[in-house]
Each structure stands twice: as C-alpha cells, then as structure tokens.
Amino acid sequence: MARKYFGTDGIRGLTNIAPMTAAMAMKVGMAAGAYFVRGDHRHRVVIGKDTRLSGYMLENALVAGFTAVGMDVVLLGPLPTPAVAMLTQSMRADLGVMISASHNPYADNGIKLFGPDGYKLSDEAELAIEALIDGDVALAAAGDIGRARRVEDARGRYIHFAKSSFPDDLRLDGMKVVVDCANGAAYQVAPSALWELGAQVVAIGVEPNGKNINHRVGSTAPQTLSETVVASGAAIGIALDGDADRLIVVDENGRVIDGDQLMATIATGFARRGKLAGGGLVATVMSNLGLERHLSAQGLGLVRTGVGDRYVLEAMRARGYNVGGEQSGHIILSDYGTTGDGLVAALQILAEVKRAGAPASDVLHRFEPLPQLLKNVKYARGGKPLEAASVRDTIAAAEAELSGIGRLVIRPSGTEPVIRVMAEGDDAAQVEAVVDRICDAVRAAA
Known part of the structure; x- marks a missing residue:
C-alpha cells in the first residue's frame, strides 16, 4: 500500500503548502502521539530541529499535537538528526522527532520520526500514523494533557556521545x-x-x-x-x-571525496583491526562500480539496496553489517548509532588519517571511480513517464548496450517530481550518450 504523506525520509515539502503546514504538523503530533501512547506510564517525545525559520512554527504545532493526546514534550533546540535518535534512546522516550528538510533549501521543511529504539519508523508504522492523521484521534482529558520543557544540555550530551566514538589512543x-x-x-x-x-x-x-x-x-x-x-x-x-x-x-x-571513498576507507580500516562485521559493507544501487571492484580486491563484499538510508540500515540489521551508507555521504556506523551521523563518520575518517600519518589525499582516495553520470528530469506532478512504452524501450536498449560493462539505474525521486537517470561504465562518452537518450525519452513522455 502506497504511503500518502511519508516519503523515503519522513514528510517533506514546501513550507506553508500542504503537507508542510502548521495544521498538518499538529495532526502529525496528535497521530504519532496516539500511536505511541501505550501502557500507563507518562509518555514522552523529544523534538529537535535544524535552523530553518519555519522550524519555530512546526515545533510549536507539534507540541500542541503531542500534548493534546497526553504526551510530555522535551524540546532539544537545534541539534543534528543523529543526536535526536540518540537522545530518544537515552532519555527513554517513546518517540523522537526531527524537524528538518536535510540538504534542501530553507523554504522546505520536513518531519522525521524515530521509534523508542532510536530507529526510523517502519513502513507499517508510518501507514498506521497516516490513517490516524486522516481519522479521528481521541484527545486527553483536561487533567492528562502533556507538559513541555526545554533541555539545555542536549548539545553537551551529543558532543560527549560523538567524542566517545573517537579512539581513546588518538x-x-x-x-x-x-x-x-x-x-x-x-x-x-x-x-x-x-x-x-x-x-x-x-x-x-x-x-x-x-x-x-x-x-x-x-x-x-x-x-x-x-x-x-x-x-x-x-x-x-x-x-x-x-x-x-x-x-x-x-x-x-x-579535491572532493564522496561517500563511496569514505565508506571504503572506514570499512577497510575496520577490517584491518578486526572490527568489520558482515565481511563488507552495504551501499545503494547508486554507489560506483569502482567501489565494488575495490572491495572485492580486498576480499570484502558489497550488498546493494534501493536508494535511501533507511533501506541501507534495514539490510545492515538483517545481514549483520556494521558499515553502510550512500555515495551522497549518508554513512551509518551501527556500532555507534541507529542512523547516519556525519560527525561520527568524520571522526572515523580523521582517525584513519591520523593513524596513517599521511596526507588525506593519499589515505582517502581508495579507488578510481568509473565514469558515472547522473541527470534529473522534472515532470508534472501526477505524471508517470516511466510507464510510457517509448521510455521502457529506450531503457531496455540502454541496458543491453551496457550489459557486462556498466550499470544503469533509473528511479523517481522520493521527495520531488523528478526522474533520476544514472549510468556508469568504462567508457565516459558511451555513458553520457546513454543517459542523454533516456533523459530525452523521459522528457518527451512527461
């Protein structure tokens, strides 16, 4: 069953345009609160946010929703997403919320939810919350309405947590x-x-x-x-x-070093010290074929998933891996956290550079990536250009052309009306030609 409000990473959109309105945020608070109110203890939700102007509006609306169904609210202020996940666990909260649209421009915002274990919610939980958003939620009695308070030392708690991931001897x-x-x-x-x-x-x-x-x-x-x-x-x-x-x-x-190189650096470092679980790492279909070849040469494996850090994490948990992530830089180190953490990943990279006693350019460039090209094609909301026969035929011809010498990944974005077309192979000119043909076909069908 398709989700109505939740995308690949929570609910996201342009501020003050549905679904990213104060009214919807209050409904999300009421629905998520009602879903997680279980048992007779005082229920608690922690809420963090990034620095967007609209964070104030959405934070207040969420507080209204959660307290209306009897949940106490702990406000963390501006804090990274992984800090919210960590504090959800450490504060024994029933639910964690991050108000952010990640790397999007300031006019966008979003709501990400974490369960009491600090992990992002399952599809089933999100569907259940969506049903409550569109239905009726029982409000708390007057004497049972929740309270809200702000925690002033949340930043210090996260700094201590992040530093604890850095080797004691460095x-x-x-x-x-x-x-x-x-x-x-x-x-x-x-x-x-x-x-x-x-x-x-x-x-x-x-x-x-x-x-x-x-x-x-x-x-x-x-x-x-x-x-x-x-x-x-x-x-x-x-x-x-x-x-x-x-x-x-x-x-x-x-020189910029992407997530593929960083994952290779961390995984090989972990393997060298006997810390790598699963015998390799988990990445998405977007990671470069050069990463796969590099790991294979080290005797390590690569498990690929669909795009989205939630799918990477699901595979890591199911298969027992402790390193995974995306080329874009979402890196999950399950020894230290339940979601991607840029600062913790950075500390592992700095540790590898320190241990090597060599320049970052020598330590972090682990392999030569194959030529890879990604282009985005916008289409009208509600359209389905990938279902057009002309597009399917063009994609089939491209797959046949790259068979054995490259890869092709075509997918709709989970957050905007865009088709992402990616190809890679040993021949850069061939890769570009393949991507352009598919983009042209998508545009014609959009």
Missing part, C-alpha cells in the same frame, strides 16, 4: 581541520567536538539566520569548503548537510 593535536556546518543543525556541536579533541578548527557555515541553511555551503555545495581548505593550509575539510546526517570530505588539495 588526538587531533596539530591537525588543522576546516568544518562546514551548512548553517545548519551542527553549527555549534561539530566545531566544539573537534576542538575538544585537539584540532585547530576553522569553522564555516556557522552563522545561521533562518534562511541561509545549505546556501552555498554544506555537503551539497563543497566549493567554499575546498577554497577554504586550500587558502588556510588545512590538512582536511569536512562538510555536513543541514541536519548533519551526511558527510562529504575535502582533502588538503581541495
């Missing part, structure tokens, strides 16, 4: 690190954690004003980070996205 003394916080949720915690571990920190993207989150900064716009690393003579640069569950790294020469 320090970052003498290492100049540029950290780009995307003017988002990690603008305070990431520079502080790095400084406390001894790094000389150059922080950018740490002046949020409600409207500049992800604007020309962060993991989806690493040019400023690259320029700052080179200009400052830093050893390395790390970029987080708006809610800090994504990581991209820049080496000392300003």
Whole structure:
C-alpha cells in the first residue's frame, strides 16, 4: 500500500503548502502521539530541529499535537538528526522527532520520526500514523494533557556521545581541520567536538539566520569548503548537510571525496583491526562500480539496496553489517548509532588519517571511480513517464548496450517530481550518450 504523506525520509515539502503546514504538523503530533501512547506510564517525545525559520512554527504545532493526546514534550533546540535518535534512546522516550528538510533549501521543511529504539519508523508504522492523521484521534482529558520543557544540555550530551566514538589512543593535536556546518543543525556541536579533541578548527557555515541553511555551503555545495581548505593550509575539510546526517570530505588539495571513498576507507580500516562485521559493507544501487571492484580486491563484499538510508540500515540489521551508507555521504556506523551521523563518520575518517600519518589525499582516495553520470528530469506532478512504452524501450536498449560493462539505474525521486537517470561504465562518452537518450525519452513522455 502506497504511503500518502511519508516519503523515503519522513514528510517533506514546501513550507506553508500542504503537507508542510502548521495544521498538518499538529495532526502529525496528535497521530504519532496516539500511536505511541501505550501502557500507563507518562509518555514522552523529544523534538529537535535544524535552523530553518519555519522550524519555530512546526515545533510549536507539534507540541500542541503531542500534548493534546497526553504526551510530555522535551524540546532539544537545534541539534543534528543523529543526536535526536540518540537522545530518544537515552532519555527513554517513546518517540523522537526531527524537524528538518536535510540538504534542501530553507523554504522546505520536513518531519522525521524515530521509534523508542532510536530507529526510523517502519513502513507499517508510518501507514498506521497516516490513517490516524486522516481519522479521528481521541484527545486527553483536561487533567492528562502533556507538559513541555526545554533541555539545555542536549548539545553537551551529543558532543560527549560523538567524542566517545573517537579512539581513546588518538588526538587531533596539530591537525588543522576546516568544518562546514551548512548553517545548519551542527553549527555549534561539530566545531566544539573537534576542538575538544585537539584540532585547530576553522569553522564555516556557522552563522545561521533562518534562511541561509545549505546556501552555498554544506555537503551539497563543497566549493567554499575546498577554497577554504586550500587558502588556510588545512590538512582536511569536512562538510555536513543541514541536519548533519551526511558527510562529504575535502582533502588538503581541495579535491572532493564522496561517500563511496569514505565508506571504503572506514570499512577497510575496520577490517584491518578486526572490527568489520558482515565481511563488507552495504551501499545503494547508486554507489560506483569502482567501489565494488575495490572491495572485492580486498576480499570484502558489497550488498546493494534501493536508494535511501533507511533501506541501507534495514539490510545492515538483517545481514549483520556494521558499515553502510550512500555515495551522497549518508554513512551509518551501527556500532555507534541507529542512523547516519556525519560527525561520527568524520571522526572515523580523521582517525584513519591520523593513524596513517599521511596526507588525506593519499589515505582517502581508495579507488578510481568509473565514469558515472547522473541527470534529473522534472515532470508534472501526477505524471508517470516511466510507464510510457517509448521510455521502457529506450531503457531496455540502454541496458543491453551496457550489459557486462556498466550499470544503469533509473528511479523517481522520493521527495520531488523528478526522474533520476544514472549510468556508469568504462567508457565516459558511451555513458553520457546513454543517459542523454533516456533523459530525452523521459522528457518527451512527461
């Protein structure tokens, strides 16, 4: 059964346009609260957010919804998504909420939900909550309405948690690190954690004003980070996205290192120290074929899933892996957390560079990626261009052409009306031609 409101990563959309309105946020609070009110204990939900202007509006609406059904609310303020997941567990909460649209522009926002175990909700739970959103929810009696309070030390708790993932025998003394916080949720915690571990920190993207989150900064716009690393003579640069569950790294020469290279670095490091579970890592269909070949040469495997960190995590849990993620920089290290954590992943990368005693450019460029091209084609909402016969025929011909020498991945976005067309292979010109033919066919059918 298709979900009506939830996409691949919660509910997301343009602020003040359905479904991302205050009225809907209150309904989500009432529905999710009602779903998780079980037993006779005082029920609790923790709510974090990034730095978007609309976070204030949605936070207040969620508080109204949760308290209306009898849930107490703990407000964390601006904090990374993985911090919300961690604090949901550590505070014995029944539910966790993150208000964020991740790497999207400030005008978008979203609501992500975590269960009491700190994991994102299952499809079944989201469907049940959707049914409650569209139905009637019983409100608490006047004397049972929930209370709301703000926790002032949430940032400190997360900093301590993140630092605990860094090896006890290492320090970052003498290492100049540029950290780009995307003017988002990690603008305070990431520079502080790095400084406390001894790094000389150059922080950018740490002046949020409600409207500049992800604007020309962060993991989806690493040019400023690259320029700052080179200009400052830093050893390395790390970029987080708006809610800090994504990581991209820049080496000392300003060259961008994507999630595939980072996962390869962490997995091989774990394997060398006997810490890698599952004999490899989990990645999505978007990860480069070069990663798969590199891991195979190391005697390690690669399990592929559909796009979305929730599917990566599901496979990790089902198969017993402790490293997984996406090329875009969502990296999940299940030894340390229940969701992607850009800062924790960055600390593992910094540890590998420290151990090697070599430049980041030598340590982190693990393999030469195959030529890969991704293009997006917009279509009208409600359209189904991938069902057109002309598009199906074009895709079939492309798959036959790349058989044995490359890969083709075509999928609709889970958050916007866009078809993503990706191909890779040994011949860059062939890859580009294949992608362009499919994009043209999709446009003609849209």
